[in-house]
Amino acid sequence: MQIHGHVDPRYDAVRSAFAANFAGAGDVGASFCATKDGEIVVDLWAGVADAETGKPWERDTIVNVYSTTKTMCALTALLLADRGELDFSRPVADYWPEFAANGKAAVNVAQLMSHSAGLSGFKERVTKDDLYDWDKVTGLLAAQAPFWEPGTAPGYHGITQGYLVGEVVRRITGATLGTVFRTEIAAPLGADFHVGLPASEDDRVAVLIPPPAGQGIADMSDRPLTAKMATNPAVNPLETRTRAWRGAEIPAANGHGNARSVAVVQSLVANGGVSNGTRILSEAGVRRALEFQIEGDDRVLGMPVRYGLGFGLAGGQLPLPNADCCYWGGYGGSLVINDLQARTTFAYAMNKMAGTTTGDMRAFSLAIAMWQGLAPG
Template identity: 60%
Template sequence: MPDRTEPGAAAGAPLLGGFADRRFAALHQAFADSLADGTELGASVAVTLEGEPLVDLWGGWADEARSRPWVEDTIVNVYSTTKTMMALTALLLADRGELDFDAPVARYWPEFAANGKDRVQVRHLMAHSAGLSGWTAPMTPADLYDWDKATALLAAQAPSWEPGTASGYHGMTQGYLVGEVVRRITGRTLGTVFREEIAGPLDADFHIGLGPEHDHRVADLVPPPPPVPVPGVVPSALLINMATNPMIDARATRTRDWRAAEIPAAGGHGNARSIARIHALLANGGVANGRRLLSEATVRRTLQQQTDGIDLCLGFHARYGLGFGLPGPWLQTPNPDSIFWCGWGGSLGLIDMNARTSFAYAMNRMSSGLLIDPRALGLAQAMWAGLAA
């Protein structure tokens, strides 16, 4: 049992629950302060070390009216942090020999070969380098709930650049691309495979496709303020296409249609505890909750760099491994064997294999930046400081 602090008594901290190992007193205080000063509306943060939970904090409010407290089992849509769960599902199939990342996508999904995509490999899907960062055919928000339409359009579409030569962030499309490969191999949706073979065995409260019985536990996302234009920086056509076809409205996450749909790149619901619990699998060589689900060799494949350079969609330098971001200009880490991904508005999942640590942060007050949210980064830096103490 870790030497814990019980943070509910922290000065001025409203509705704060959970625990933190004493090594993470600074992280605990920073989280409490962010709730007390209004930086946060509602949020959760968690840390595991060698699979053991050392930080599990939550607090604040689940809605703007401050009528529902953020409690222990509150969950929230974490947008692109969901991609880490999608990647884990693909890694599981690869570990079993059912999926080859170096194989052409068309081996599993023959229709995908159309329009010059016959040599696009599965690893290109995993690293945002397949040239399909957005749909070229018009899409409505409701089309995101139509799996067959979304995947058929991508299968028919020509790539926007030569696949494998550069990354271009596949913000929404990556989930349909990887998810359809998973469906073709297993005969099940990605959300089903994830639930039955990862979340279930790890007793983790994370969902890709959420049943109505959980609606009362979901915190409302508060949309971010409009982004502030950067002088001299013009958004790329690829970024505009990704962000507006279809137009994404954070308030859609409050609807039953969004919650029920399996949107593996952006529609996952969980909290910091469940994200960190699942990511402990990667932090500890494929073992979590006393169970080995992946080989260590498969886990370490996530560290294999796939692209390194200016992302054609986002317009800044990015390094991608197999299904995850790698340390670089947008996230500097003290240990090299680290992988991560973040979600629109601020959520973050981070795995430090050298320290055998997983870190997670989930919140409902969204920020407008595309890079790592300062709230999450500050808490992660406090985690590393605590580990080093």
């Protein structure tokens, strides 16, 4: 397997770990990127973007990263808060009056960011085509009663979080979340990440390979809330091959990018609001991602979690080296980790999916190799 890209000599072990993912973990096409102090120190890609045709994974190949998209949604909200346009402690209904229906008048924006608003799925039957109708979906969520008392427990808002936060962003700015993200964050950084992919970029998209039978997101748990999140509508990786999915804005799930673009954007968090020499947020503004909101057994994921403002925090299911880390992963295995103490970001994106929503050993092995390279001595 030919590995493309470059690695700072301090992190040579990362190249070996990346190659091992193809040799032993079955990777088909993938990319990994790491930044240190806002600069790229590892940028690797290899394999094929389409297993059926053998089309190679190129430097500019992009792929649907599912819930890793949520970190871009979170950064967009953090940017508005940094500017004083959004107050996480205020009720959602202050920005979106219709949201107050059915006992939600006191639900605040921080609860949307931390998966604790009780809106982890839809009560009414929703089709895959409904996901492409922003007004319909946000109208349903505004009218819906919570599944549990908001603020009392975490429960992963797998698809709904992006619509909820995105509608708050739209009410404040008058623009869609994908538009605000593109114009205020991605474009200034030159980051090739899209929430709402133009048709002109379709040829660059790697084809996702669904998890093995019986290992999909709907098979993860027999919890009723998990089933509602995963089957209403069904989360089907084959849908990511359609123009409708790619072109829509589903800010919790349909972002397209590669490890490089994820790392360049997310290094804003690890590097005090600056990436590639461009300041987008203040350091205090990005550190708000670490503000603890809630912890406990996640009612949807069925595992211990600690949530900050839009990110998972150290102390939950994922082992992290210090309290100044935050992360999120996407269905199938994509992952981004921000270590604010080491001022480093790691990102992994691939097309062969595993039955995971929080990353797997392919990404973790790369992160471990990076941390070993960062260690003094």
